[in-house]
Amino acid sequence: MFSFDLLLDAVAIGVLLGCFYAAVSLGLSLSFGLLDVPHVAHPAFLVMASYGVYFLNENYGIDPLLAGLLITPLLFVFGLVAYRIYYETFEKRGSDAGVRGIAFFFGVAFIIEVLLILQFGVDQRSVTASYIGKAWRIGDMRIPFRLLVAFAVAAALTILLTLYLSRTFMGRAIRAVAQDQEALRLMGANPIRIKQWAFGIATAVLGIAGALLIIVAPVEPTLDRSYIGRTFCVVVMAGLGSMAGTLVAAIILGVAETIVLTLFGASWAPAVSFGMLLAVLAVRPQGLFGRRS
Amino acid sequence: MNRNGILFWIGATLFLAAALLMTQVIGNQYPFFAGYVILQFVVLAVAWSILGGYAGYVNFGTSAFFGVGVYTAVFLAKAFGAPLAVQIATAAAIGALMGFVLGLLTLRMQGIFFSIATIAATIVIETTVTNWRYVGGAAGIQLQRPMVTAPFDNYVQMLFFVQALLVVLAVAISRYIQNSWIGHGLKALRDDELAAECTGVPTLRLKLVACVISGALMCAAGAPAAMYLQYADPSSAFNLNYSVSVLAMSLIGGTAHWAGPIIGAILLGATQQLLTVTISSEVNVLVLGVMLVLFVVAAPQGIIGLIRKVRRHRSEGEA
Numbered sequence: 001m002f003s004f005d006l007l008l009d010a011v012a013i014g015v016l017l018g019c020f021y022a023a024v025s026l027g028l029s030l031s032f033g034l035l036d037v038p039h040v041a042h043p044a045f046l047v048m049a050s051y052g053v054y055f056l057n058e059n060y061g062i063d064p065l066l067a068g069l070l071i072t073p074l075l076f077v078f079g080l081v082a083y084r085i086y087y088e089t090f091e092k093r094g095s096d097a098g099v100r101g102i103a104f105f106f107g108v109a110f111i112i113e114v115l116l117i118l119q120f121g122v123d124q125r126s127v128t129a130s131y132i133g134k135a136w137r138i139g140d141m142r143i144p145f146r147l148l149v150a151f152a153v154a155a156a157l158t159i160l161l162t163l164y165l166s167r168t169f170m171g172r173a174i175r176a177v178a179q180d181q182e183a184l185r186l187m188g189a190n191p192i193r194i195k196q197w198a199f200g201i202a203t204a205v206l207g208i209a210g211a212l213l214i215i216v217a218p219v220e221p222t223l224d225r226s227y228i229g230r231t232f233c234v235v236v237m238a239g240l241g242s243m244a245g246t247l248v249a250a251i252i253l254g255v256a257e258t259i260v261l262t263l264f265g266a267s268w269a270p271a272v273s274f275g276m277l278l279a280v281l282a283v284r285p286q287g288l289f290g291r292r293s
Numbered sequence: 294m295n296r297n298g299i300l301f302w303i304g305a306t307l308f309l310a311a312a313l314l315m316t317q318v319i320g321n322q323y324p325f326f327a328g329y330v331i332l333q334f335v336v337l338a339v340a341w342s343i344l345g346g347y348a349g350y351v352n353f354g355t356s357a358f359f360g361v362g363v364y365t366a367v368f369l370a371k372a373f374g375a376p377l378a379v380q381i382a383t384a385a386a387i388g389a390l391m392g393f394v395l396g397l398l399t400l401r402m403q404g405i406f407f408s409i410a411t412i413a414a415t416i417v418i419e420t421t422v423t424n425w426r427y428v429g430g431a432a433g434i435q436l437q438r439p440m441v442t443a444p445f446d447n448y449v450q451m452l453f454f455v456q457a458l459l460v461v462l463a464v465a466i467s468r469y470i471q472n473s474w475i476g477h478g479l480k481a482l483r484d485d486e487l488a489a490e491c492t493g494v495p496t497l498r499l500k501l502v503a504c505v506i507s508g509a510l511m512c513a514a515g516a517p518a519a520m521y522l523q524y525a526d527p528s529s530a531f532n533l534n535y536s537v538s539v540l541a542m543s544l545i546g547g548t549a550h551w552a553g554p555i556i557g558a559i560l561l562g563a564t565q566q567l568l569t570v571t572i573s574s575e576v577n578v579l580v581l582g583v584m585l586v587l588f589v590v591a592a593p594q595g596i597i598g599l600i601r602k603v604r605r606h607r608s609e610g611e612a
Binding site: 102 | 408410414424431533544590
């Protein structure tokens with residue numbers, strides 16, 4: 001039944017898994033958290049990036065993480081274009097943008113899903129690399145290498161993005177545009193340019209995140225649906241736009257998921273992220289570390 | 294009753310008579326199989342628009358309500374062998390209750406937060422049903438159709454007619470709401486919720502009413518699906534495809550008028566049936582997604598909006 005060792009195992013794995021969830025949520029924390037774009041297609045973009053990594057790994061034998069880096073520029077451009085379309089058709093026109101913006105991104109997510117199915121089929125796909133499949137043993141505890149890799153890369157990604165937003169000129173501009181777009185316009189900067197750039201970065205980060213996704217577990221085209229819950233749960237719980245908060249919230253989610261998994265079994269797992277998301281929205285919509293608005 | 298009202302009820306009666314006549318004359322089963330699905334989407338789209346269209350709250354929980362409708366029917370059929378009418382009525386009652394609870398929980402949120410919360414609720418309910426052994430769990434459950442009663446000689450024909458009745462009910466309610474103070478209040482809060490609240494529109498209460506009615510209708514539309522398929526499993530009953538299809542149908546038809554979702558549902562539903570049969574169900578979902586994106590980008594008011602634009606042009610041309 002219940003044992004302390006089992007719980008400790010779950011917490012350890014949960015922390016690692018949580019860091020991975022942080023990595024896949026960072027982009028959304030930027031695009032939705034800071035820029036207020038109702039980016040429901042974020043998980044679909046993520047799965048698409050995973051398939052890009054899969055393609056390079058399967059056909060050219062490129063290491064998944066390297067493949068993730070290679071597709072990053074492509075994703076950046078894709079993000080720039082996506083934001084431009086969104087801006088021209090919705091934000092610029094103003095009224096009623098919310099309803100149709102959400103519908104737009106849902107439509108895009110669906111199109112990506114089906115295109116992936118048509119191209120790669122509905123089967124699960126995975127990548128091969130030397131660090132996948134092995135495990136690290138500490139006493140009785142067995143920690144898969146793939147989670148450790150995900151953990152290390154995710155931590156590095158979070159730190160890099162936090163530094164980018166706080167130390168570089170463009171990063172500060174992004175945070176400024178999130179706070180007061182009008183003020184930025186009055187100072188002679190072009191807020192739309194900055195937001196477009198930020199959305200590009202948010203999408204580019206998905207290259208590495210997508211690589212981690214397919215390293216941690218096999219992917220299938222409709223995987224994005226369960227990641228809607230996970231990514232939005234993390235971003236909303238973190239309080240919109242807080243990078244450090246994203247990491248903490250993701251670890252909470254990771255630990256909660258593994259504990260539920262160990263105690264109640266895998267069939268309850270999907271409800272954890274969505275249930276927490278619902279609870280956070282109902283009880284504390286500004287998130288754990290959020291700015292009050 | 295004014296002239297429009299009389300015309301509407303004459304139209305509804307003619308529609309029901311035609312549906313009944315079809316079941317008596319046509320021997321081939323396929324039109325009923327396909328027609329049932331289209332009618333089901335008409336009910337769902339019309340019900341969705343009561344909250345999504347008039348009030349502008351994008352509800353992604355259509356599949357939650359639909360699935361709960363399906364499983365209400367499954368449970369009643371398995372536990373008590375309840376007849377179809379009882380299944381539908383109970384589903385409607387549970388849908389209303391669910392709309393109320395879900396509304397209380399989520400209707401204070403706005404925009405994307407409401408939409409995300411409704412998806413979250415869908416998955417939570419789906420997971421709960423998946424873990425409910427009595428109704429089959431993840432593996433699903435087989436159902437036996439009872440004997441069919443006269444004047445129908447086939448169960449699917451009867452379900453077709455029942456769904457046609459639900460269409461008339463849903464459209465009549467939606468039409469009533471549009472023209473009543475509820476509809477005007479909902480439209481006011483869609484345009485500016487704060488301003489509406491300040492001028493004395495009871496926004497939360499109106500949204501709750503809309504959510505309850507919309508939920509009851511969606512659950513009722515889902516209930517006959519159990520007997521239609523003779524099978525139910527959580528991942529197809531709660532499939533997000535229902536949410537996206539219904540959203541697409543409503544937005545493509547146009548939500549400014551009660552007829553919009555009907556046009557959208559018939560158009561898209563028929564296209565889907567055609568594509569699923571002739572090409573594949575994947576392509577069918579692709580077409581749905583592309584049409585949704587095209588319409589929200591290029592024709593935000595839907596087909597209703599396009600018709601109005603053409604009319605305005607014409608009257609300007611004459612003047």
